[in-house]
Structure formats: C-alpha cells, structure tokens
Amino acid sequence: MEDAFIFTLRFWQETLSLYRNPRVIAMGFLGFSSGLPLLLTSSTLAFWLKKLGLDYTTIGLLSLTALPYTIKFLWAPIVDKVPLPFLTKHFGQRRSWLLLSQVLLGLCLLSLSFINPVESLSVTCALAVAISFSSATQDIAMLAYQMERLGRSQYGAGEAVGIFGYRMGMLCSGAGALSLSTVVSWNTVYMVMAFSLIVGLITVLRIKEPERPNADEEYNTLLKHYKKKFPAFSSLNQGLLPSLHLAVLSPFSDFMKRQGWVLALIIMFTYKIGDNIIGTMHNLFYIELGFNELEISAASKIFGMWASILGGFIGGLLFSRWGLYKSLYFCGLTHSLSILSNLILLHVGNDILSLYFCVAAEHITSGMRLTALFAYQLTLCNRIHAATQLALLTSLVHLGRVTFASTSGWIVDHLGWNNLFLISTFSIIPVLLIIHWLSVLEGQPFFKQKKANN
The missing domain is CATH 1.20.1250.20 (MFS general substrate transporter like domains)
Known part of the structure; x- marks a missing residue:
C-alpha cells in the first residue's frame, strides 16, 4: 500500500515538473500570440461590422479572407528551408520567421485601427487577408519550433500549455475585445490588440533556436537518384x-x-x-x-x-x-x-x-x-x-x-x-x-x- 502511494506521488511530481520546464512554458506565450489574430478577422470583426450596419451576407462572405490559413502548406517549405536576410543570421531559421510574421501582424492590425471598415471595405478585406497570411506563417514556424525544441516526453505538456495560451489569446481577442468595445471605440480596441502581440515578440527574443532534425540519409538517397537519372547535370544542379x-x-x-x-x-x-x-x-x-x-x-x-x-x-x-x-x-x-x-x-x-x-x-x-x-x-x-x-x-x-x-x-x-x-x-x-x-x-x-x- 505504501509502495503504491510512493509510486503515485512520484508519478505526479514527474508529470507536474514537465510544466515547470522553461521550454514548455514558452509554448504558452507563443500559443497566445498564435491565438490572438484568429477572431480579429472572424467573429470579432463580424461583430464590429454588424454594429456599423453591414448585412449578414456580406459579413459571411468576408470569411473568405481567412483563405491563407487553408493554403499555408504551399509556402510551408519556404518557411522550413529558406533563410531570411539578416534575421536568420542573428536569430536562426525558426525565430527569424516568427519575428517577421509577428511584426507584420502588428502592423496590419495597427493599420486596421485607423480606418472605418465599412467605408473602406476593400482596404479592410486586404488587411484581413494580410493578417491571415501573417498569422498562418507564424503558425507554420511555431509548429516547427515546437516539434524541434521539445523532447518527445514534453510533447503532451507542451501541447497542453500551447493550447491554454492559444485559448488565452482567443479570450483576449474575443471576450476582451467585446468588453473593451463598451468603453472605447472599436478602432482603439484593434490598436490594443496590435500592441498585445508584444507578448510574442518578447518570447521569441528570449527563447533559444532549436536544433534542426537530420535529414542527411534521405538527402543522400535522393542525390544518388538524381545523379543516376541526370548524369549530364553539373554537381551544383544535382x-x-x-x-x-x-x-x-x-x-x-x-x-x-x-x-x-x-x-x-x-x-x-x-x-x-x-x-x-x-x-x-x-x-x-x-x-x-x-x-x-x-x-x-x-x-x-x-x-x-x-x-x-x-x-x-x-x-x-x-x-x-x-x-x-x-x-x-x-x-x-x-x-x-x-x-x-x-x-x-x-x-x-x-x-x-x-x-x-x-x-x-x-x-x-x-x-x-x-x-x-x-x-x-x-x-x-x-x-x-x-x-x-x-x-x-x-x-x-x-x-x-x-x-x-x-x-x-x-x-x-x-x-x-x-x-x-x-x-x-x-x-x-x-x-x-x-x-x-x-x-x-x-x-x-x-x-x-x-x-x-x-
């Protein structure tokens, strides 16, 4: 009986210790930055537009501005492999793309806070698409960072903390934005949301770049294949x-x-x-x-x-x-x-x-x-x-x-x-x-x- 109690106690101590790991905690702050933009181009934006008198059909069609989320796999290989000038040299592949996407997100949200979205509906649509594109890029980089930075035993805890942070971000841009709109203008609400992304920026500046997974074996197999298939190609092209x-x-x-x-x-x-x-x-x-x-x-x-x-x-x-x-x-x-x-x-x-x-x-x-x-x-x-x-x-x-x-x-x-x-x-x-x-x-x-x- 005593042995069973000690085993249970150690099990919970080891489990809870995962959540005190700085790498796992960082996932919560990155999750917040990932969850914040989603509602700002969907239900929260729809609420603002309805308050300004836009009809249901047009509001429903504006959901199409979230299209970049659906095709982000098209540029995922670029985020995965292509270095950014200056940024990658100083911050690494993952953190450089996270920084770029978060800065673009902040600028787009800030721009949205300076316009009337119904009077400038085309500009609103363009900014909503840009926000979705930047947010989708951030998701790609964050997912890759999480997979490479955490050990296999930390995946569960990292995902739990990441989802919690994601929910906090959605809470901020959902309930927080709706509540704030009762005391300030909607333009001010979106300005506050833009500055809330500082949480993600500070996190990226403080975390370390992960080690990249080794794909040398697959690369060498492919290299032999292309050398055999295209013997006339130069070594560079091969x-x-x-x-x-x-x-x-x-x-x-x-x-x-x-x-x-x-x-x-x-x-x-x-x-x-x-x-x-x-x-x-x-x-x-x-x-x-x-x-x-x-x-x-x-x-x-x-x-x-x-x-x-x-x-x-x-x-x-x-x-x-x-x-x-x-x-x-x-x-x-x-x-x-x-x-x-x-x-x-x-x-x-x-x-x-x-x-x-x-x-x-x-x-x-x-x-x-x-x-x-x-x-x-x-x-x-x-x-x-x-x-x-x-x-x-x-x-x-x-x-x-x-x-x-x-x-x-x-x-x-x-x-x-x-x-x-x-x-x-x-x-x-x-x-x-x-x-x-x-x-x-x-x-x-x-x-x-x-x-x-x-």
Missing part, C-alpha cells in the same frame, strides 16, 4: 534537385504512402463541418435574441473557454480509454448533437440560463472534438516532415472553415436560424461514415459485429 525534392515533394509523397490517406484528408476538411456552417453567426444569433455585449462575452467567450478546456481533458481521457477512431467518432457525434441546443435557445429566447446551457453543451463537446482531431493529426505525420505535413492537415481544417462559413449568412437570410442549426447538426453524418470506413480499412473497427450462434 545537389539542388534533391534539396528541392526534400523540401517540397518528400513531405507529400511520404504522406501519400499511408493507407487511406485520401479519406484522412477528407476527414480533415469536413470533421468540423457543423461549426463551420454556422461560421461567425453565433454572436449575431445571440444579439438577435436580445443579449448584450457583456452577457455574450461572459457566456460565450469566458465561460465557453473554460468549458472547452474541460472538454479537452475529457477528450484526452476518452482517447486513452477508447483509442483513435472510436474517440474521433464519438466526439464528432456528440458535438453535432450539442448544436441542437441552439434550437432550445431559439424557442426560449432571451434567457441567461438557457444561454449558458447552450454554450456549455457546445464548448465542452467542442473541446473533446479538438483533442480527438489533433491526436489524429499527430498519428498521420512523419517527424522529419512534420512541419509541412501538419501545415497541410491544418490547412485543410481551415479550408473547411472558410468554405462552409461563407454560406452561413445566406442560410440565415434565406432559410432562417432554425434551418441553419438543423443543417449544421446533420451534416456530420457522411463524416462519421468515413471515420467508420477508415477504421475498418485499417483493421481497427469500433463497431464489432457479434458472431452468430451455430
């Missing part, structure tokens, strides 16, 4: 071709060796389809029911954030208990069913308890689903090509968000809130069928048929 192959083609060819890789990509694109169809309309739905800015920020942003964190821990337990595909299936199903709680809120109307019930149901299951999805992404990637492969997978997740969110305003204008939530709920059915099919294909079925008795 060396350039395998470098380009390693940076651009190898991550994708390696991924395509996986069984069921096409189905995996479809899951990335459609797994969050329910939320994506609703898009940026949640806050606008609450406004239409008569809730004010403080009520929305307290329920949807602050309470919702902690509900999502709780859901993340539940998702982790389910993943440990059930394994990959069953947890992926169950978490996706429960979150889609939770969307039906919006119909209850629509029927009840302006009732604060119903609002909190709706937010709790959606955000807890959303946290569960996020954990399952991220765990699935990690199982799909090769560590040597992790930055580009994860950029590909997360790009597809964002592509689903941008593609389906652009229809949300039209659905509300033409079909109403009721049908928006019904469509969002039942759209998960094809995705669940694909998950089950893939589990059978890989020999991990979670619906096992009982053998008939003879």
Whole structure:
C-alpha cells in the first residue's frame, strides 16, 4: 500500500515538473500570440461590422479572407528551408520567421485601427487577408519550433500549455475585445490588440533556436537518384534537385504512402463541418435574441473557454480509454448533437440560463472534438516532415472553415436560424461514415459485429 502511494506521488511530481520546464512554458506565450489574430478577422470583426450596419451576407462572405490559413502548406517549405536576410543570421531559421510574421501582424492590425471598415471595405478585406497570411506563417514556424525544441516526453505538456495560451489569446481577442468595445471605440480596441502581440515578440527574443532534425540519409538517397537519372547535370544542379525534392515533394509523397490517406484528408476538411456552417453567426444569433455585449462575452467567450478546456481533458481521457477512431467518432457525434441546443435557445429566447446551457453543451463537446482531431493529426505525420505535413492537415481544417462559413449568412437570410442549426447538426453524418470506413480499412473497427450462434 505504501509502495503504491510512493509510486503515485512520484508519478505526479514527474508529470507536474514537465510544466515547470522553461521550454514548455514558452509554448504558452507563443500559443497566445498564435491565438490572438484568429477572431480579429472572424467573429470579432463580424461583430464590429454588424454594429456599423453591414448585412449578414456580406459579413459571411468576408470569411473568405481567412483563405491563407487553408493554403499555408504551399509556402510551408519556404518557411522550413529558406533563410531570411539578416534575421536568420542573428536569430536562426525558426525565430527569424516568427519575428517577421509577428511584426507584420502588428502592423496590419495597427493599420486596421485607423480606418472605418465599412467605408473602406476593400482596404479592410486586404488587411484581413494580410493578417491571415501573417498569422498562418507564424503558425507554420511555431509548429516547427515546437516539434524541434521539445523532447518527445514534453510533447503532451507542451501541447497542453500551447493550447491554454492559444485559448488565452482567443479570450483576449474575443471576450476582451467585446468588453473593451463598451468603453472605447472599436478602432482603439484593434490598436490594443496590435500592441498585445508584444507578448510574442518578447518570447521569441528570449527563447533559444532549436536544433534542426537530420535529414542527411534521405538527402543522400535522393542525390544518388538524381545523379543516376541526370548524369549530364553539373554537381551544383544535382545537389539542388534533391534539396528541392526534400523540401517540397518528400513531405507529400511520404504522406501519400499511408493507407487511406485520401479519406484522412477528407476527414480533415469536413470533421468540423457543423461549426463551420454556422461560421461567425453565433454572436449575431445571440444579439438577435436580445443579449448584450457583456452577457455574450461572459457566456460565450469566458465561460465557453473554460468549458472547452474541460472538454479537452475529457477528450484526452476518452482517447486513452477508447483509442483513435472510436474517440474521433464519438466526439464528432456528440458535438453535432450539442448544436441542437441552439434550437432550445431559439424557442426560449432571451434567457441567461438557457444561454449558458447552450454554450456549455457546445464548448465542452467542442473541446473533446479538438483533442480527438489533433491526436489524429499527430498519428498521420512523419517527424522529419512534420512541419509541412501538419501545415497541410491544418490547412485543410481551415479550408473547411472558410468554405462552409461563407454560406452561413445566406442560410440565415434565406432559410432562417432554425434551418441553419438543423443543417449544421446533420451534416456530420457522411463524416462519421468515413471515420467508420477508415477504421475498418485499417483493421481497427469500433463497431464489432457479434458472431452468430451455430
């Protein structure tokens, strides 16, 4: 009994010590810088635009400005391999790209704070695209930094702290921005958000550059291949071709060796389809029911954030208990069913308890689903090509968000809130069928048929 107690105590001491590691703590501050820009070009910007009188359809179409998140895998090899003049020499490959992306983010947000976004709608769109591009580039560099700086035993703790920081960044640009808008102008709000990026800049200046993973073996294999295939090429060209192959083609060819890789990509694109169809309309739905800015920020942003964190821990337990595909299936199903709680809120109307019930149901299951999805992404990637492969997978997740969110305003204008939530709920059915099919294909079925008795 005493031995068991000592073992348990040591286990928790070792686990908690991971969170005191400076490398792990740094992930939280980088996560904050990564989470801050997302809402500033989506729901928070939509709130500001609606306050200025823009129609739902146009607001929904502005979701397309987040397109860079969906195609960031196209320039991920550049961020991975190409050095920046002056910056890379002094800060290293990862930190130089982090610095550049964060400076560009700050300048774009600051520029947005000096205009009227409705009167200068084209400028607003251009700045929103630039913010999305800089933020996506920051995500690529941060992911690569995390993979290379942390040891394998620190990945779980680093990801937990990173997600917590990410949520704090979203809290700042979501509930923080909405609350701040009640006492200052929206232009001032965006100026404050721009200066909040100083957190990320200070972190990048203080952390160390990681050691790069060694890909010499794959490079030498490719070099022999190109020397044999193109013997007339100079040694310089022969060396350039395998470098380009390693940076651009190898991550994708390696991924395509996986069984069921096409189905995996479809899951990335459609797994969050329910939320994506609703898009940026949640806050606008609450406004239409008569809730004010403080009520929305307290329920949807602050309470919702902690509900999502709780859901993340539940998702982790389910993943440990059930394994990959069953947890992926169950978490996706429960979150889609939770969307039906919006119909209850629509029927009840302006009732604060119903609002909190709706937010709790959606955000807890959303946290569960996020954990399952991220765990699935990690199982799909090769560590040597992790930055580009994860950029590909997360790009597809964002592509689903941008593609389906652009229809949300039209659905509300033409079909109403009721049908928006019904469509969002039942759209998960094809995705669940694909998950089950893939589990059978890989020999991990979670619906096992009982053998008939003879």
